[in-house]
Amino acid sequence: MSREAAFIAALRDLAAHPAARGLADDCAVLELGGETLVLTHDAMAEGVHFLPEQDPADVAWKLVASNLSDLAAKGAEPLGVLLGYQFGTDDARFLAGLEDVLAHYGVPLLGGDTISATGPQVLGLTALGRATHRPAPSRADAKVGDGLWITGPVGGAMLGFEALRDKTAEDSRVFRRPLALLSEGWALAPVVTAMMDVSDGLLLDASRMARASGISFAIDSAAVPIAAPEARRAEALRWGEDYQLLFTLPAGAEPPIAAHRVGAACAAGEAPVVLDGIPLTEASGLGYEHS
Known part of the structure; x- marks a missing residue:
């Protein structure tokens, strides 16, 4: 078992709420009255998910699009995103790319946090969506013969x-x-x-x-x-x-x-x-x- 798999297995003991879906899915799926809220969070690290010399505008695009892809897998309509940003080498280029991708998908920035730190840049994004079909699809319902x-x-x-x-x-x-x-x-x-x-x-x-x-x-x-x-x-x-x-x-x-x-x-x-x-x-x- 990889370190990642072992850590997620340990986290499952803490993720008892039904919305967490046992941490076996792309997103959390939270029922709120007559609506279903879909939430996801992904992080990206310099040198792992993007190259150190890569255009920060492209990094911003990928950060948003990869999270919206999780919403797509739930058939969810994006409602907005929250950004966790570590200052990098060209913050203006990152902002330009962020503006491009948010406009492309028609998704608002709702908030987030910024930090300064040494070492490779690490970024995070939380995307919130509304399910367009209930129940929202999961990974867990494939049947023999499908x-x-x-x-x-x-x-x-x-x-x-x-x-x-x-x-x-x-x-x-x-x-x-x-x-x-x-x-x-x-x-x-x-x-x-x-x-x-x-x-x-x-x-x-x-x-x-x-x-x-x-x-x-x-x-x-x-x-x-x-x-x-x-x-x-x-x-x-x-x-x-x-x-x-x-x-x-x-x-x-x-x-x-x-x-x-x-x-x-x-x-x-x-x-x-x-x-x-x-x-x-x-x-x-x-x-x-x-x-």
Whole structure:
């Protein structure tokens, strides 16, 4: 078990409120009268989630979009964000990017906090949303026989990161300025049995959905659309930050949006993911985890 997984397991003892969903989901889901409030918080660290020399405007975009992607996986309409900001090398560029992304999604900044500190910059954002469909989808309701679907290709962020790191002329936008698939999430929320976004790698996130649902997923690697060369398919399945939506539908059902069927839910077996007939566990290296 990774350090991250062990720490989250310990936190579950403190997260007893039903809104926490056992810390097995993308967001907290809080019922308030006739509305459902959806809350999420993600952090980004320099040297881990973004490069030290990266344009702070792009960092601001990614910070907001990655949180809104969690709301998309719940079919939630964003209501606003709270920013936790550590002063960096170019605060004006960060503010310019923040203005761009908030305007793009029509989301207000509601507040937050600022700090000064030494060492690599660490940023945090809390996004608040309202569920457009009740109950809001979870990771935990996939059923045996369901089809497993993804909204689009993976591996684009991997190539974008490499282009940015290596300072090549290749397009790095998928890594720098990912898109939160909000409208797709709204369309899917009424029909899916389970849904989440792909932030840490398709295989790892599929394993999380499988464990939360008490099933396994049989995945056909050739059916997964990739944005990378065919020779790098295995890497693309494990590289995160593409922010596609991964979801399940009952057998025979078709999604209301363009998507790709990549596998099916089966009875829980020795591993949460079976890739091309080969059982894989988290120890197999399914995706990105904090050590």
